[in-house]
Amino acid sequence: MFGILTGRSTNEKFVPLIAILAPVICYVLNLFSEDWFGGYKFGNELLIVNGCLTFGGLWLLSKRGTEYLKPA
Numbered sequence: 001m002f003g004i005l006t007g008r009s010t011n012e013k014f015v016p017l018i019a020i021l022a023p024v025i026c027y028v029l030n031l032f033s034e035d036w037f038g039g040y041k042f043g044n045e046l047l048i049v050n051g052c053l054t055f056g057g058l059w060l061l062s063k064r065g066t067e068y069l070k071p072a
Contacts, residue, residue: 002055008062018057026050 002010026046033042042049 002058002062006059006062008059008064010058010062014061015058018054018061022050022053022057025053 002008026042026049029036029049030042030046033040
């Protein structure tokens, strides 16, 4: 989805790191959310958080894509 929506190119050696870190962060959020957020317990919205963390991580570690996306 990242490549389709942005056209940016990623540094392939960091993609597995981001793909592992995002679910780990979500797991930690799920464990401690009640303490950190005043009793709030995450449910299915962890899927959205995971997607946003993954997308954001890929965005931060990517660079502009190829020139074919620019209008002629």
